Amino acid sequence: MASRNENLLADWQGTTLEQTLEAARQLVEDVSFPTVSRWREMGRKVVGHFQVYFPEEIADAAGMLPLKIRGAQLEAVRAESRFGSYLCSILKTSLELALSGRVELDMFVTHPICDAARNLAAVWGRNFAYPCQILYLPQNANSSYAGQYLRDEYDRLKMDLEEIGGKPITNEDLNRSIEVFNENRRLLRRLYALKREQPWLVSVEETYVLVALGGLITRREHNEFLQRLLPMIEARGSRQQDKIRVVFEGGFCEQPPLDLLRAISQTCYVVDDDLLIGLRWILEDVALGADPLMSLANAYLENSSYSPVQHDLRKPKEDMLLLRIREAKAEAAIIAAAKMCEPGLDEQVTYSKTLDEAGIPYFLSEFEEKMTSFDQMQTQLETFAENILFF
Amino acid sequence: MRSFAEGDTMTREVKNPEELVGRGAREGAQLFREWFDDLSRISHEGGQAAYVFVMGSMAELLRVFDIATVFPEIHSLQTAVRRVALEYLNQAEDYGYSPDICGYVKADFALQLRGGEHPMGQIPRPTLAVATNACNTYIKWAEIWERMFNIPVFTLDVPGTRSAGTQSWPGQTAFDRDRRYVSAQIQELISLCEELSGKRFDIDRLREALDSTNQMIRGWKRVLELNRSAPAVFNALTDGTIYLGVANAIRGLPQGGQYFSDLVEEMEYKAANAIGTVPEEKHRLVFVGVPCYPIFRRFNEMFTEWGGIFVSSTYLWFASGGINLGYEYDLQRPLESLAEGTLINVRQAMDSMFFQDRALIEMVDTFQVDGVVFHPIKSCRTTSTGQADTRRAFMEATDVPCLFIESDMMDKRVVSEAQLKNRIDAFFEGLNARKLQHAVV
Numbered sequence: 001m002a003s004r005n006e007n008l009l010a011d012w013q014g015t016t017l018e019q020t021l022e023a024a025r026q027l028v029e030d031v032s033f034p035t036v037s038r039w040r041e042m043g044r045k046v047v048g049h050f051q052v053y054f055p056e057e058i059a060d061a062a063g064m065l066p067l068k069i070r071g072a073q074l075e076a077v078r079a080e081s082r083f084g085s086y087l088c089s090i091l092k093t094s095l096e097l098a099l100s101g102r103v104e105l106d107m108f109v110t111h112p113i114c115d116a117a118r119n120l121a122a123v124w125g126r127n128f129a130y131p132c133q134i135l136y137l138p139q140n141a142n143s144s145y146a147g148q149y150l151r152d153e154y155d156r157l158k159m160d161l162e163e164i165g166g167k168p169i170t171n172e173d174l175n176r177s178i179e180v181f182n183e184n185r186r187l188l189r190r191l192y193a194l195k196r197e198q199p200w201l202v203s204v205e206e207t208y209v210l211v212a213l214g215g216l217i218t219r220r221e222h223n224e225f226l227q228r229l230l231p232m233i234e235a236r237g238s239r240q241q242d243k244i245r246v247v248f249e250g251g252f253c254e255q256p257p258l259d260l261l262r263a264i265s266q267t268c269y270v271v272d273d274d275l276l277i278g279l280r281w282i283l284e285d286v287a288l289g290a291d292p293l294m295s296l297a298n299a300y301l302e303n304s305s306y307s308p309v310q311h312d313l314r315k316p317k318e319d320m321l322l323l324r325i326r327e328a329k330a331e332a333a334i335i336a337a338a339k340m341c342e343p344g345l346d347e348q349v350t351y352s353k354t355l356d357e358a359g360i361p362y363f364l365s366e367f368e369e370k371m372t373s374f375d376q377m378q379t380q381l382e383t384f385a386e387n388i389l390f391f
Numbered sequence: 392m393r394s395f396a397e398g399d400t401m402t403r404e405v406k407n408p409e410e411l412v413g414r415g416a417r418e419g420a421q422l423f424r425e426w427f428d429d430l431s432r433i434s435h436e437g438g439q440a441a442y443v444f445v446m447g448s449m450a451e452l453l454r455v456f457d458i459a460t461v462f463p464e465i466h467s468l469q470t471a472v473r474r475v476a477l478e479y480l481n482q483a484e485d486y487g488y489s490p491d492i493c494g495y496v497k498a499d500f501a502l503q504l505r506g507g508e509h510p511m512g513q514i515p516r517p518t519l520a521v522a523t524n525a526c527n528t529y530i531k532w533a534e535i536w537e538r539m540f541n542i543p544v545f546t547l548d549v550p551g552t553r554s555a556g557t558q559s560w561p562g563q564t565a566f567d568r569d570r571r572y573v574s575a576q577i578q579e580l581i582s583l584c585e586e587l588s589g590k591r592f593d594i595d596r597l598r599e600a601l602d603s604t605n606q607m608i609r610g611w612k613r614v615l616e617l618n619r620s621a622p623a624v625f626n627a628l629t630d631g632t633i634y635l636g637v638a639n640a641i642r643g644l645p646q647g648g649q650y651f652s653d654l655v656e657e658m659e660y661k662a663a664n665a666i667g668t669v670p671e672e673k674h675r676l677v678f679v680g681v682p683c684y685p686i687f688r689r690f691n692e693m694f695t696e697w698g699g700i701f702v703s704s705t706y707l708w709f710a711s712g713g714i715n716l717g718y719e720y721d722l723q724r725p726l727e728s729l730a731e732g733t734l735i736n737v738r739q740a741m742d743s744m745f746f747q748d749r750a751l752i753e754m755v756d757t758f759q760v761d762g763v764v765f766h767p768i769k770s771c772r773t774t775s776t777g778q779a780d781t782r783r784a785f786m787e788a789t790d791v792p793c794l795f796i797e798s799d800m801m802d803k804r805v806v807s808e809a810q811l812k813n814r815i816d817a818f819f820e821g822l823n824a825r826k827l828q829h830a831v832v
Contacts, residue, residue, distance in 0.1 A: 149571070311534065
């Protein structure tokens, strides 16, 4: 059970499913980040971690709130001057959140996921006095030493967090946090299984909101939230409609606007996706034990999903996409990429050629987090879906 | 004007000074052409070649197995210099690649579709690819060859600096942890090369290659230092790019080491005799980023016409794989030292892109810098993302004027010569006015 004094959500007990989902949606879209403010008002510390994956368990074990930094729908008034042209939006809006004082952090961590994101530690570090760093997740997942290296890198991060948090992080602390996150992973898997098996019960934008919420509150509270909500979703009386089953690919970093996802769900059942894949990166329970950092490292490397920003000879992205499509029993795919996103745009080519060869229909699209008009895309999607449904 | 030669430069007796001045550029261009000719020969004879990158090429190791090094960054940029890049870019875009991704990748992709056809010769097919993480696009690029040629791709992962000013060094736990990771990967790369080449690893051949590279590193570091001289002894943008080509293409070979020893001789002579590169050096500039190759010569002229000379460039740091730092391999323990050097050098290359602000600030006095030109480009987010904020931090720390101009290294469609000229002219007018003002005061 979450400790009462750690709860950050407004009182959602006793509300209906629809009311709770609407409140969650508003919270996920709220660029003032009220849960973070509440956490800070309790005198607690916050680690902002940029997309894609971050071992949140270590920050949690330090008693800090791991806050997923995933951009926002706002104008990058101050951040624009810190960047040139030809860059993705998420970089700018993420920094804007901090420059504008909307989120106050005690530490910022980015990752070498792409050429742009790895610059963030330096940019952020020149603008803020708190520690800003790159967590060097291994890019050679196939080296026999990658696991030990990552364990040591997590240990380095742990020491930095101990210094900021002002207390040592014990193995017991880590194991306790891993347990909480294991439960969270189980709940998210249940949500995604529901989406795959009965997609008419939960739409892609609702699923997105439920996952994204986990990046804003403690995972203990998120667990309580999902434990209450999932049975309500499973008991929903929604009826199946005549929509095509698709996989959405391209949401691993910059996030499409919720209204774009809603536009997609008018025509399609999104039965699987890579939206916020970092929060669902580890696929099964992480082992508890004497060396929890090693367990986390092994899980990252050996028991994880895929994305265009990780090279692993065992997981060719196009094969993984085909597997995702097959396992979700999808009949088509939406292959999206954020504007100016080099890895996403690179992968789009491979994905489309692979799907051509496999004879799987796909819909190519580019998006930006701040886009507001979806009519044209919706019309194109309707035509795409009709071609599949009727021909 | 002060000469760097004072008390620091060895004065040599030169038999024919006329031959000496400009020798580095002449011989560098010749060596570069010969290297390309050799690639064509390998391509026709079906020899083994590794596709590698300028930041962490592992050239010394590949030499041990007689695997030639192909630098796709270099053959791509050469299509721009030779003004045919757009044909290649269009071909890749017709295939499906976005206008918004790296132009090097697209030019190379089209080249592969054309069977290796290049204006300077024939690029051999890869036997393997070795990609470090110094640029993430290296890895995405290598994945294309992996699919296209079904070859092994070895990602050599080199942990970089975690946050500004926190580099670790030999003897520290943090360094040792990273070194062990790099070391294990090098062992794995050796096994792969043995398997592909059918040759056993020979530590003495590695020692020889590292020895040649040490000579190159000593020369490179010294040449860069010699441009503290006034007038500057070489143009970091144009001459520097020729030297850089040699530093990459024939790294690990005796002629590479010798070339840089000769270059030091030339630059020391020029420093001692106050021989510059423009008739009248008026403004000493530092260049940040990657050059504008589609109009390479004209781009430089827009600066030299005003008496502007590039005394240094971050390009000469990161695109040399970080050897500007001067780390030399310990030939008594070649393998350990290779891991250590790879970690230090590739990290230095990354620092020169991500954490460059402090180095730039430090250069102001040592290189008598009058201005800094920031040149972010559409094609390369690695080198461009941090430039605007670096400029902001640099301007807060110094009173040195900066110019911020955007274009591209490959795609002439996003290079507006007229706009660039307007901005550059205004920059120099400002520099001139500032000098006049200082003279009056």
